[in-house]
Amino acid sequence: MGAVAVVLVVLAAFAHAGWNYFAKRAGSSGAGFVWLTASCSAVLYLPVASGALLWGASHDDFPAPTTFLLGVVVSATIHLGYFLLLQRGYAVGDMSVVYPLARGTGPMLSMLVAVLVLHERPGWLGACGGLLVVCGVFVIGLSDGVPRSGANLAGVGFGLLTGALIATYTVWDAHAVTGLALSPLLFDWANNFTRSALLSPYAIRRRDVLARIWSEHRREIIAVGLLSPLAYILVLFAMQLAPVSLVAPARELSIVIAGLLAWRVLGEAQPVRRLTGAVVVLAGVVLLGVA
Numbered sequence: 001m002g003a004v005a006v007v008l009v010v011l012a013a014f015a016h017a018g019w020n021y022f023a024k025r026a027g028s029s030g031a032g033f034v035w036l037t038a039s040c041s042a043v044l045y046l047p048v049a050s051g052a053l054l055w056g057a058s059h060d061d062f063p064a065p066t067t068f069l070l071g072v073v074v075s076a077t078i079h080l081g082y083f084l085l086l087q088r089g090y091a092v093g094d095m096s097v098v099y100p101l102a103r104g105t106g107p108m109l110s111m112l113v114a115v116l117v118l119h120e121r122p123g124w125l126g127a128c129g130g131l132l133v134v135c136g137v138f139v140i141g142l143s144d145g146v147p148r149s150g151a152n153l154a155g156v157g158f159g160l161l162t163g164a165l166i167a168t169y170t171v172w173d174a175h176a177v178t179g180l181a182l183s184p185l186l187f188d189w190a191n192n193f194t195r196s197a198l199l200s201p202y203a204i205r206r207r208d209v210l211a212r213i214w215s216e217h218r219r220e221i222i223a224v225g226l227l228s229p230l231a232y233i234l235v236l237f238a239m240q241l242a243p244v245s246l247v248a249p250a251r252e253l254s255i256v257i258a259g260l261l262a263w264r265v266l267g268e269a270q271p272v273r274r275l276t277g278a279v280v281v282l283a284g285v286v287l288l289g290v291a
Contacts (some may be wrong), residue, residue, distance in 0.1 A: 001126070001250065001288050005242040010285075013253035015231035019224045020099065020258060026220040032206060032213045033221070034083045035199040036056055040225030041192040042190045049189035063181055071176035072187065075193035077170040083195070085162045093155015101156060103252050104137035107161025110248035111169040118171070122245045129287030130249035136280030137252050139160050139273060140259045167248075174244035176280045184236035188229050200202070250288045 001009075026033055089098035111130050114120045122130065176182045203210055214221065231254075238247045257277040263271045 001242040001246045002076050005238045005247065006065055006250070006285075006288070008238040008241075009247060010253060010261065012231045012234035012238070012251055013257055015227045015234065016251070016254035016266060017261065019227035019231060020254070021261060022220040022227070025092075026213075026217040026224075030087050031084060031199060031202055032210050033217070034080075034087060035196060035203045036214060036221045037224040037228065038083075038192045038196040038199070039288040040067055040221055041229045042189065043080050043197055043227055044222075045185075045189045045192070046228055049186055052183050052185035052189075056186070067180055068182060068186075068190070071180050071182050072190040073196055074197065075169060075173055075176060075187070076191045078172065079191060080195045080198055082162060082165040082169060084134040084291045085158055085165060089155055089158030089162060093158060095255045097155040098162070099258075100137055100140055100255055101159030101256050102166060102201045106166025106170065107134060107249040107252055108191035109164060109167030112169060113171045114174075114243065114245035114248070118175075118244070120243045122243055125287050126243075126246050129284040130246065132133045132284030132287065133249040133252050133281050134284075136277040136282075136284060138278060139277030140255055148234045157173035161281055170244060170248050173236060174247075177240055184233050184240070188233050188236060192229060246288050250285055253281060 010134060023033075023037075086102065087100070088099070107130065111122070111127075115122070173187075176187060177184050235251055238251075259274045259278060263274055
């Protein structure tokens with residue numbers, strides 16, 4: 001994976017850890033929070049999407065409408081399921097269980113699918129780097145031991161299901177920006193807009209709930225609406241420069257950042273084990289960078 005792709009992935013990791021921090025501060029607000037953040041993203045990134053559209057039109061570089069629609073609708077549907085499952089997982093289980101399992105399962109399955117279905121060959125260094133990233137993620141996420149309570153077991157289930165959707169949208173979106181040649185900027189904006197549209201019937205029936213969530217968590221909604229698309233746009237550009245089997249595991253550097261923030265800012269336990277996991281992940285990222 002080249003230097004530019006590595007830089008994009010690292011920047012994306014910081015943005016991703018940031019929006020998850022703000023999402024955690026907002027608590028479990030369910031589908032209402034998902035609709036508000038998707039709608040906020042669509043509004044905030046409208047000028048960027050408009051500029052990308054004008055650029056593509058002026059350079060005659062725009063795919064057929066049916067191709068664009070197919071790529072966006074499939075991706076938005078998978079992403080919507082991902083966000084709803086993640087919120088549900090946070091409602092029934094611990095974040096320290098759900099999030100690392102989801103983020104660890106996702107790239108592991110993404111690499112497997114990329115190798116078996118897309119016939120990518122990351123090489124031994126890339127494969128070892130990806131496995132190190134995944135192992136480090138699990139070391140950080142399971143630093144308190146294997147969960148045994150009913151709530152945490154439910155959290156494990158939702159974490160694994162969320163990870164499966166992460167793998168699914170990662171592989172599909174990589175195909176959309178490479179095989180279908182969709183613009184990452186337009187693709188991500190249309191994705192957010194479509195998710196907002198899909199949840200609009202829910203939002204219309206629960207305007208009072210949405211008003212309360214907006215009043216209580218306005219700052220968090222705007223932060224997630226800004227950082228979440230930024231993180232994924234950077235990843236989409238990285239996937240245009242490097243194989244998805246390398247980009248998917250490398251982006252999990254965000255788990256390291258979030259883990260260190262949880263220790264230094266929130267005062268969570270097990271700092272030695274978290275830092276050990278961080279070292280393992282960083283070693284994997286180095287191998288990915290030289291693969």
